[in-house]
Amino acid sequence: MCSGTRWAPVAERIAVVGAGVNGLATAWALRRGGHDVVVYEQFELGHTRGSSHGRTRIFRLAYPETNWVRLAQEALVGWRELEQESGEELLLLNGMLEFYREGVTSSQQALEECAADCELLSREETEMRFGVSPGKDSFVLFQPDAGVVYSDRALTAFARRLDIREHHRVESLGDVEEKVVVVTAGAWARRLLEPHGIDLPVIETRETVAYFRLEGRVPSVVAEVVTKGHGFYSLSDPVHGLKVGIHKRGKPADPGEVAGADPALVAEIAEWTRERFPLADPEPIDPQSCLYTTTDDERFILERHGRIVVGSACSGHGFKFGPAVGNRLAALALEALA
Ligand SMILES: Cc1cc2nc3c(=O)[nH]c(=O)nc-3n(C[C@H](O)[C@H](O)[C@H](O)COP(=O)(O)OP(=O)(O)OC[C@H]3O[C@@H](n4cnc5c(N)ncnc54)[C@H](O)[C@@H]3O)c2cc1C
Numbered sequence: 001m002c003s004g005t006r007w008a009p010v011a012e013r014i015a016v017v018g019a020g021v022n023g024l025a026t027a028w029a030l031r032r033g034g035h036d037v038v039v040y041e042q043f044e045l046g047h048t049r050g051s052s053h054g055r056t057r058i059f060r061l062a063y064p065e066t067n068w069v070r071l072a073q074e075a076l077v078g079w080r081e082l083e084q085e086s087g088e089e090l091l092l093l094n095g096m097l098e099f100y101r102e103g104v105t106s107s108q109q110a111l112e113e114c115a116a117d118c119e120l121l122s123r124e125e126t127e128m129r130f131g132v133s134p135g136k137d138s139f140v141l142f143q144p145d146a147g148v149v150y151s152d153r154a155l156t157a158f159a160r161r162l163d164i165r166e167h168h169r170v171e172s173l174g175d176v177e178e179k180v181v182v183v184t185a186g187a188w189a190r191r192l193l194e195p196h197g198i199d200l201p202v203i204e205t206r207e208t209v210a211y212f213r214l215e216g217r218v219p220s221v222v223a224e225v226v227t228k229g230h231g232f233y234s235l236s237d238p239v240h241g242l243k244v245g246i247h248k249r250g251k252p253a254d255p256g257e258v259a260g261a262d263p264a265l266v267a268e269i270a271e272w273t274r275e276r277f278p279l280a281d282p283e284p285i286d287p288q289s290c291l292y293t294t295t296d297d298e299r300f301i302l303e304r305h306g307r308i309v310v311g312s313a314c315s316g317h318g319f320k321f322g323p324a325v326g327n328r329l330a331a332l333a334l335e336a337l338a
Contacts, residue, residue: 013038014333015178017170017192019045020052021151021319022311023184024158025326028082030333031162038178042169042188045159046152049258050186051291053152054209056243057319058220058235060096060146061116062107069107069114071324078323079149086157089150092236095219096146097126099138106141118143130219131279138223147220148235151319158322173308180336182329184311187255187291198305200312205292206253207245207316208265210284212273214241221276232272242280244269247316253291261287292316300325304332 014030016023019041030037043049059079061072076091083090100106111118121140127133134140173181173196185192187204194200217236224231237243246265253259266287274282295301298315302325311329313321 010177010179012036012337013178014180014182014337015040015176016182016184017176018184018186018188019159019164020050020184020186021155021158021322022313022325022329023182024155024162025322026182026184026311026329026333027162028158029326029330033330033334035334037163039162039164040168040170041164041166044166045164046155048288049255051293051314052155052319053290054288055150055152055238056148056235057151058096058146058222058233059091059093059149059320060143060220060222061114062096062098062111062118062141062143062146062222064105064107064110066110066113069110069116071321073114073116075321075324076145078327082154082157082323086160088153088157090154090157091147091149092217093145093147094217094236095142095144097130097132097134097219097221098141098143099134099221099223100141101137101224102139106139107143108141111143116143116145131277132218132221133276133278135275142219149320150238154322180307180309180333182309182311182333184329186314187253187293189293189310189312193308193310196305196308198308198310200301200310202293202295202301202312204253204255205248205250205294206259206262206289207248207250207292208261208269208287208289209243209245210261210266210269210287211237211240212242212244212277212284213281214277214279216241218242223276232269234273234276240285242273242277244273248292248294250289250292255291259289261289302328302332304336307336309333309336
């Protein structure tokens, strides 16, 4: 993965700790700006122990708050630029269905304020058009500029022409010789930052997803939307057809431990899938786990402390924003370099 570019003196270089989507997006933004950047990754690119592995993540503009809608619109421009640069198809925009209950703020108003299309559907129409059953008390909002980002392809596309040092674990930020260090270390970030007096207000949990056999491509679904966040979600998977998960139901986890999916959550996921996707094979395939690093209100932490730039953008919804988060962290890193 070495770019083979000329090296600037250490005093002008930027280090990124962590080659998940946020670290790679930051390094990509810096490289495009002509800056020298090196990425340190404790495992290998695409490993399955952090938060960014797997074939797909939901991409959506739909959020009940305009700031998130605008950030997603900015990210969409970035994904298109990365597609153009890499020649890879990274997005499948076949829409998203938001299922919400009475009394809950849907994304409709925020989308309209941001000039993004959306359409209210009846439950019957949803079943007929998409083969998805919203459940008897749900209202349905359809948003066409949504679907999935092919996450594994996205990591590879970002990584092209970057200098990535795999199997290089940064034990202490004090050991990093580059002038500026961007910490995008996912579930490991809190402990890495602590000795430097930076208190990251996050908790790390291990979440569960499972796959199901389904023919054709379904839109993404974000269901049981509550005031903040949502419950179940589903999305298209290029191998099995359907990927399903539950948001923020996993137990607190030590990222240093390797563990699989939670069988109780797999059973709940299978039951929901049986009710919502009558055309899918109800038998779960290949349950997997993935780490969340979550703030109390699902906000992202993007800030600078002297030479250290902190990028914690997860709370279970960070992938789609990768290019926009990368731009912000790159700007903070350049501020530190000046
Ligand atoms: C089950 C699940 C479903 C999700 N679904 C969606 C979705 O549908 N849509 C969406 O937008 N988002 C989704 N997300 C969230 C999204 O995947 C995350 O926000 C995103 O992957 C976070 O990336 P990251 O780069 O911050 O962290 P990570 O991908 O974990 O990357 C951090 C990297 O840092 C490395 N590292 C840590 N410490 C060190 C060290 N000391 N030295 C060197 N390297 C180090 C780690 O090995 C790791 O590779 C989901 C997440 C999960 C877990």
